[in-house]
Amino acid sequence: MRIDILTLFPPMFDGPLNASIQGRAREAKLVEIHVHDIRDWSTDKHNKVDDRPFGGGPGMVMMCQPLHDAVLAVEKMDPRPAQRILLTPQGERTTQTMVETLASHERLVLIAGHYEGIDERVIEELAPLEVSIGDYVLSGGELPALVLVDAITRLIPGVLGHEDSAAEDSFSVKDGTGQPLLDTPHYTRPREWNGTEVPEVLLSGDHGAIARWRHQQRVDRTTTRRPDLRHSQPTPDSGTSSTQDV
Numbered sequence: 427m428r429i430d431i432l433t434l435f436p437p438m439f440d441g442p443l444n445a446s447i448q449g450r451a452r453e454a455k456l457v458e459i460h461v462h463d464i465r466d467w468s469t470d471k472h473n474k475v476d477d478r479p480f481g482g483g484p485g486m487v488m489m490c491q492p493l494h495d496a497v498l499a500v501e502k503m504d505p506r507p508a509q510r511i512l513l514t515p516q517g518e519r520t521t522q523t524m525v526e527t528l529a530s531h532e533r534l535v536l537i538a539g540h541y542e543g544i545d546e547r548v549i550e551e552l553a554p555l556e557v558s559i560g561d562y563v564l565s566g567g568e569l570p571a572l573v574l575v576d577a578i579t580r581l582i583p584g585v586l587g588h589e590d591s592a593a594e595d596s597f598s599v600k601d602g603t604g605q606p607l608l609d610t611p612h613y614t615r616p617r618e619w620n621g622t623e624v625p626e627v628l629l630s631g632d633h634g635a636i637a638r639w640r641h642q643q644r645v646d647r648t649t650t651r652r653p654d655l656r657h658s659q660p661t662p663d664s665g666t667s668s669t670q671d672v
C-alpha cells in the first residue's frame with residue numbers, strides 16, 4: 427500500500443511516521459508513505475498558498491491552484507489509482523468499519539487542510555472523500571491524517587507482531603449481531619498486586635472458560651461505558667440477525 431500526504435507542514439509528520447509501529451512497517455516495506463509540501467506547487471512568486479476570504483471574516487483560505495496541482499502531480503508519481511481523502515471537521519466521522527474499507531485500497535492520497543478552510547471550488551474539482559476524526563476542532567488536518575495512517579497501517583498483514591492482534595481490538599470484535607465491542611481487560615504478572623488478584627479464570631488453563639469470560643467482559647463494558655454502541659441499529663454490513671446478544 428502507498429500513502430501520500432499533502433500538507434503545508436511536513437515537519438509535523440517526522441516523528442510519528444518514523445517511530446514505533448509506523449517506523450517498523452515502513453522499514454519492512456509493508457507500507458510506503460510519502461509526505462509532500464503543497465507550497466512546492468505554488469506558482470506565485472512568493473510561494474503563496476493562502477489568501478483572505480471573499481465576503482470577509484477571520485483567517486485565511488487555502489487557494490485552489492497549489493493544492494490542485496499538488497494532488498495531480500503526486501498522483502502521477504505512481505500508476506495505481508488513488509482514493510483521495512480530505513481531512514476536515516465537515517467530513518464523515520471515522521469508524522473502524524471505514525478504516526477497514528480504506529485499508530483495502532492500494533493507494534491513498536491524504537490532504538491535510540489548514541487555516542480557516544480550503545477554497546470550495548478545488549474541493550468540488552478533486553471530489554475527495556471528506557473525513558473527520560470526531561466532533562471537536564483541531565487546528566489542521568495533520569494530526570487527523572496521522573491518526574488515520576496509524577489506524578489503517580496497523581491493519582496491514584504483518585505490521586503488528588501477532589497476526590491476531592488487530593482482530594482482537596476494541597471495535598474489531600463484534601457480538602452476534604455485528605455490533606462492535608470494546609476490549610476485554612488485560613493482566614500480567616505478578617498474580618497479586620497492591621492487594622488485588624488477577625481474575626481466577628485467567629489462571630485456570632481452561633481456554634473455553636477464558637474465551638467465555640472475556641466475551642462477557644466485552645459485552646458488560648460496552649453496555650456500561652458505551653451504551654450508544656449497544657443500542658444503535660445494526661449497520662447494513664453487520665450481519666442478518668436483529669436481536670442483541672447480551
Ligand code: 6GU
Pocket residue numbers: 512513514515517557558559560561562563564565566567570
Ligand atoms: Cl479531520 N480536521 C480538523 N481541522 N479538525 C478536526 C478533524 C479534522 N476531525 C476532527 N476535528
